[in-house]
Amino acid sequence: MGRNRESRAKWIRHSHLFRGDTYECSRCGYTAGSRQERCPECDSLMTGDKYDPQWVDELEMFDAIFDD
Numbered sequence: 001m002g003r004n005r006e007s008r009a010k011w012i013r014h015s016h017l018f019r020g021d022t023y024e025c026s027r028c029g030y031t032a033g034s035r036q037e038r039c040p041e042c043d044s045l046m047t048g049d050k051y052d053p054q055w056v057d058e059l060e061m062f063d064a065i066f067d068d
């Protein structure tokens with residue numbers, strides 16, 4: 001059974017304004033609702049996470065929608 005190479009990846013943390021944080025696998029792009037030890041999609045070992053403050057963009061969009 002050949003899983004010889006251990007692949008490693010990071011969770012890219014996305015913060016959202018109106019829902020909880022999501023975590024995106026930096027290797028395959030799988031999005032998880034919580035940080036797990038391994039990506040369930042590509043089975044990479046997760047070595048950490050990267051913060052991507054996406055809510056800043058969402059906040060700007062929110063302002064634009066409700067701007068008088």
Ligand SMILES: [Zn+2]
Pocket residue numbers: 009025026027028029030039040041042043044
């Ligand atoms: Zn993955």
